[in-house]
Amino acid sequence: MAYKERIESDELKLLRSLNNRTVLPSKEKIIYLNLEKGYKGELMFDHLSERLDPKKFLVLNDLRLETNSTNFQIDTFIISQVTQFPCEVKNFEGDYYYESDQFFAMNENEIQNPLDQIKRSDTLLRQVFQKKKYSISLKSNVFFVNPSFTLYQAPLNKPIIYPTQLDKFIDDLNRRPSILNDYHYKIADYLVKEHKTVSPYTRLPPYDYEKLNKGLTCFSCLSFSVKAGETKILCNVCGCMENVENGILRSVRELKLLFPSIKITTNLVYEWCKVIESRKQIRRILKKNYTIIGTRHSTYYI
Template sequence: MILKPYNVPLPLQMMRCLIPRYELSPKEKHDYIYLEKGHEGERKFASLLENLSNLIIMHDLLLECDNNIFQIDALLLKHKTIHLFEVKNFEGDFYIESDIWYTGSGKEIKNPLLQLSRCESLLRQFLQKSGFNFPIKGNVIFINSEFTLYQAPLHLPIILPTQLNRFLNQLNANSPKPNNNHISLADKLVSSHLDDRSYHRLPHYHYDQLKKGIVCMSCNSLTTSLMGRRVVCDHCGSEENVDTSIRRSIQQFQLLFPDKKITTNIIQEWCGIGSDKTIRRILGSYFKMKWQGKNTYYVDSNG
């Protein structure tokens, strides 16, 4: 039972929206690549967990305990145990020397076991405060088949790529159905999940800084033009229905500026479209109009 499915993390969605419109610094580009790499690994691990049965699975939880925020890549409830997973998409050669982790070239890196230990400790405290008493078993999952680790002691709580299938088969074996206590714990964890918008370090951007226009769905460029009821990319020649293009652009606007009201003028400027008639028609068709004094704005139809 996947109670909290894996989705593209909100910070990564925001970075993807920013890239065509904002010049990232070298540090911001590095952070973006790191997010993409992590997403690739967590998505792959999530797809493997889909094959398990009679287990409660939750992905990408952001929790807080005593003003300490901690992130859980994946969590699995089986019988009387909580399985906690820290997923790493490391690639290449690594080695351990005196409990310090290094890349193959000798560069020291953060010890992923320390991250796991911190997360495990805070989760245990969170459970105690919430009235739950489950033992926690944590593992660092190395998901990338191109990862090799040398000089690793046998007792470490790590699962290497060559061990992963066997490990998952063992998890899946003899799994009784979840009981009400499992469901209550899972509901508590999901309801305590925080908005991860403020947890990750994102670029400090402002509306006026960002380039305006409709981003091409294929090549991610801003070199698009409105031609009748189609939006055409001048760079790759891709075409898209204007309603679909503008609705996608509005979703990006909402993601980057959740506190700004959706108005005809601001969406017209955001999309770089000269005619407000098209914007007005699309907003009227897919959104709900609200009044604020003499001014109007739009909200999602289900809002």
């Protein structure tokens, strides 16, 4: 198990919700699809890093850090006895080529060079450790996790791990001797403490409550085509089932994420979920999980 788990960013959750409930402008749609794809790639990498021997390595996923008012992000940070490995994970798919220190997709579009990205985060990370007087040996790499990624004219001796080398990278690490002590845990705890939970880069289009499609959605496939029974919610599309209480609370969390200052009332949740027939059931679940504010006709929940 990772020392710090990866969770979906609010930005991804918000864009996913908006994509499902409205038509995203094309720019935000591209941002959303890239976030979804990047997150999938990170999960693929997590699957690999889970194979690292937990007695020898500490794995910290998704660190958002700041130094001298500059923000940067490390997809995965692996701590071992001697060397620490910042990992930049890329889920690029298809054919790319490398020319004069730049990355291009085959359709000629230049893309941000991931090698520049790790150079930047490597430098910033060194500053973070220098400030704390931690002496650290860093080895940053870019990991391309998508099996259908090809890089033509790939330079040798660049810190790149290709899809076909991923398994070997993990196996080689596991074979190394590595003894962790308090110092390593101190570094890990410091990074977890410094991690910024709120991303400074939320790129959302304007939206308002009235224009969003309402309805409780399937937790798995996001379909609005769900049926609510007494205790279970059943998805007509993928067949997934969810406990009614979980489904309602999940929908309320989504609503609060979209509209942080909205007042959660029984009627609002009734309207938002659409498929829950009983207001009584909604009231009971809100009462059980939130605190009531106000009396009688003007109650809401926090």
